[in-house]
Amino acid sequence: MATTTAPTTQSLSHAVRWQAMAEANTIQAMLDYRDKEMARTALIESSLRRKIERSAIALTIGEATGLSEAQVQLRLSIADRVRDKTPKVWDAFVDGLIDFSRVRDISAAIDKLRREESVARLDNRVLAYAADHTGAELRQWLRRFVQRVEADLAVERAEAERAERHVTVTHSDDSMAWLNAYLPSHLAAVIEARLRKEARKPADPDDDRTVAQREADLLVAWCTSSDATTSAVDANIAVTVAADVLAGAAFGFAESTDGAWAAPASWIADVVATGSTFWHRIVVDPVKDDVLSHEYLGRFAPDTLDLALQFLHGVCQAPGCMVPAERCDLDHRIPHPIGPTTGDNMGPLCRRHHNLKGHGLLHWSTSPPRPPSKPLIIELYPPAPDIAMEYVPA
Template sequence: MPNASRLAHDLRRATRERARAEAAEWVATVAFRDGAMKRLSPDVTPLRRLTEQSAIPLQIAAETGQSEGQVVNRLACADRAIEHLPQVWGAFGKGDVDAAQVQAISLAVGKLERDDSRQRLDDEALAYARTHTLAELRRWLKRFIARVEADLFAERAEAERAKRHVHIEHLDDGMALLQAYLPSHHAAAIGARLERLAKQPATDDEGQPDRRTRVQRQADLLTHLLTSASADHVPGTPGLRCDIAVTIDAAVLTGAVVGQASAADGSWHVPATWILDSALVGEAFWHRLLVDPITDNTLAHDYRGYSPPDVLRRAVQFRDQVCVTPGCLVPADRCELDHDIPWPAGHTHGTNLRCRCKRHHNIKGHGVVPHLVDPPPPSFHGFAMDFAFAS
């Protein structure tokens, strides 16, 4: 019977072969397009030539079983990678990265406008993609775009904010779809408020426990908040404020440079001016969360009990941002606090606490994946601000 190392080797080889096959399909798709373009007759009207060109993706779609839109998207991604990402494109051919990763990086390079920024992406993205999941890569690319061309990011964000809107589409069976195109920090605040309210104990009109699911309660709460005359407070629940944590570099905060504010878990970014403007209109309040190793650092406090106090829990959540298990992106505020060295041998202390989602906490506790027991030491660098919309 094959041993585990041999099976792991076979799995890695199969993964590389799949990526190489994807690369070969992309190369063949581009070659088909280029060959068809060369065969176009030069002695036709411009309208006829344009029609023949537009039919090429349809021909490819018929050969590959894809939709025409998928073919157009693939060709655009391949063209950007060939022109601006030679290292990524070469690694794709070797099977070092797969089609989904190349597509994500190619879409990111399409957002960049400066040659040096594109070169930097080609230099840095490949190393990150090789050692991280696709979801992690996409978040890293968002951060990269917001950081490397901060001034252009702010311009694009302002242009997109001008397009904010709400759309209602009525569907079958008495249901409708409510969509809102909003700035990310506003959407995050709305999501946080619905999440908090949905967790509050509730009963039905007859005093029986609420049997609705969490997502059903969130949908009902959204309706109530948008339609009730007393939208500031939901009957039967305590008053709440909904916090969203953001990070802003100190230099950006002082106005020395242009930059962005980022969600604690890196899932979204907005121009820092948006957050600062919100802080000046009386709808929010700020406080500084000290997480560096300085005097009175909440992470440095040692507590005798098993459960950490709220101030330590909040600091650890802000530090870790998501579940610390590699590849897991469950937000820290939905995770459990895990003692690296089990309590009581391990103290309730910032250096001995990590955020882990319930599933990975259980896996680590049972010793199923040994490396979860000994992760790298926790660290945090930077200036952290906690931004809160108060209800």
């Protein structure tokens, strides 16, 4: 009977665990050597000699492991932080349940936390997630954990980082250069969405540029245009925010739906009224994460609302105008941003009447359809079945 020596998934899992245990054993050996050398050099009377020998500890470890001094010092720093502050995470590392890359990410989260109870909470919760999720998923989980468990401090850090926003240009070889921008995440997300949307529109048959090249050319056009508004492209951005954060009862963040970024909830409110980006705000329960509402924010209506208002009104809402709604602009009865982007505050106006309204010459008084104050009752009286009905011409 033929047999196979192909590895099974279980054997692969064992191999990964052994590799993690080997990493832990190496790190532990580094710590033991470092601690032993620190104890030995503590007995040296000459402070200068003691300082010199201690400065060579990382170099000696690096020679034995093939790592640079900086790599050794980084590993020792991570190990010290995790071993001292999150013992459960360290034990899981020693047992091979998580690898060093996950330990490194958890260490970075520990470094951001300022309250001992927050670190203890992380130690109790993170292993249940880290053991069976990818590194990318773990990093997103850790970011959300830090933002939620110490939201007030996280908002302070975000505000401090926003003050550091900047743009750098680095000229390179072959007549090329790098344009780098350090921006708030929600604004970078808008730029990304607009570039992706516009660059993927059907191109001219003679346009042989790649999508990446079109994105680069669009960015240049937007940055160098004398009228930036004509280059703007609408984009849909969705964020989730807890109800208590939205109500102002707690500090918190608005998170992108894909979990790639988050921004203080107040930042989103600040930019809603400033551009053509349409924000979708998903309000969630702060405990169960149930969706409580889906709100439209921003100046321009999403496609579904635009189409619904065309069907609802049919024509321009200026008195007597019969221009079809699909050829009209959607206008806010109460001007944006004071007036919301909702069906009861919007309606079609042709370009001429829209311009007249904008100049204060058309006072739009058409109100949205309202139900009658009293219910309309229609009673039907069918003829009795035994009575013959006869049509009698007038």
